[in-house]
Amino acid sequence: DGGITQSPKYLFRKEGQNVTLSCEQNLNHDAMYWYRQDPGQGLRLIYYSQIVNDFQKGDIAEGYSVSREKKESFPLTVTSAQKNPTAFYLCASSMRQQETQYFGPGTRLLVL
Amino acid sequence: QKEVEQNSGPLSVPEGAIASLNCTYSDRGSQSFFWYRQYSGKSPELIMFIYSNGDKEDGRFTAQLNKASQYVSLLIRDSQPSDSATYLCAVNGGYQKVTFGTGTKLQVIP
Numbered sequence: 001d002g003g004i005t006q007s008p009k010y011l012f013r014k015e016g017q018n019v020t021l022s023c024e025q026n027l028n029h030d031a032m033y034w035y036r037q038d039p040g041q042g043l044r045l046i047y048y049s050q051i052v053n054d055f056q057k058g059d060i061a062e063g064y065s066v067s068r069e070k071k072e073s074f075p076l077t078v079t080s081a082q083k084n085p086t087a088f089y090l091c092a093s094s095m096r097q098q099e100t101q102y103f104g105p106g107t108r109l110l111v112l
Numbered sequence: 113q114k115e116v117e118q119n120s121g122p123l124s125v126p127e128g129a130i131a132s133l134n135c136t137y138s139d140r141g142s143q144s145f146f147w148y149r150q151y152s153g154k155s156p157e158l159i160m161f162i163y164s165n166g167d168k169e170d171g172r173f174t175a176q177l178n179k180a181s182q183y184v185s186l187l188i189r190d191s192q193p194s195d196s197a198t199y200l201c202a203v204n205g206g207y208q209k210v211t212f213g214t215g216t217k218l219q220v221i222p
Binding site: 035040041042043045048058090100101102103104105106 | 116120146148154155156157158161200202209210211212213214215
C-alpha cells in the first residue's frame with residue numbers, strides 16, 4: 001500500500017523540549033517537504049529536500065531542523081528555539097521538485 | 113500583495129447546484145496549478161492539476177485556467193454535502209516552490 005505516513009498523530013511538547021516528527025514515504029519520490037498550517041492561514045513551507053543528504057530552508061525554517069539520510073525518510077525536529085510550535089504539521093512528497101505534491105495525514109503538535 | 117489569493121468564504125450553495133471557487137496569483141511565470149480539498153482536521157488531498165489555458169474536466173470537477181488574467185478556478189457540478197470542505201489553490205511559481213492560498217470554505221446545504 002503506497003503512501004506517506006506521519007507519526008505520531010498527536011504530539012505534546014513541554015517547554016524547552018525538542019521533539020521530532022516522523023515522515024516516511026514508499027512512493028519512490030525524490031522530493032519531500034514539511035509545511036506548517038495554522039488556523040486561517042495557508043500552508044507555510046518549513047524545509048524541503050530534492051535529494052538524499054540535501055535540503056533547503058523554506059519560508060519559516062527558524063526553530064526547526066531536518067535531515068534526509070534516506071530517500072524514504074524526512075524527519076522534522078521542532079527545537080526549543082521555536083517559541084510558538086502549536087500547529088498542524090504536514091509532510092508531502094513529489095516525484096521531482098515542482099511536480100504534484102501528495103500529503104501525509106499530518107501531526108498535530110500541542111504545547112503543555 | 114499575497115502571491116496566491118482566495119476568498120476565505122464560507123461559500124454556501126444548495127445541494128445539486130454548481131459551486132465556483134476562484135483563485136488569483138501574482139507571478140506571471142507560474143506554470144502549474146493545483147486544487148486540493150481539505151476536510152476539517154485532515155490533510156489536503158489532490159483534486160486536479162492544470163498546466164494549460166482552458167478547461168480541464170474530471171467527473172464533476174472542472175478546472176479553468178486563464179494565464180493572461182492570472183486566475184484559476186474550480187467548478188463543482190451537482191454539489192453534494194460531502195463536498196463541504198476547504199479548497200486550497202496551489203501555484204507553482206517557477207522558483208522551485210509551490211505556494212498555497214489560504215483556502216475557500218465551501219458549505220453545501222442539503
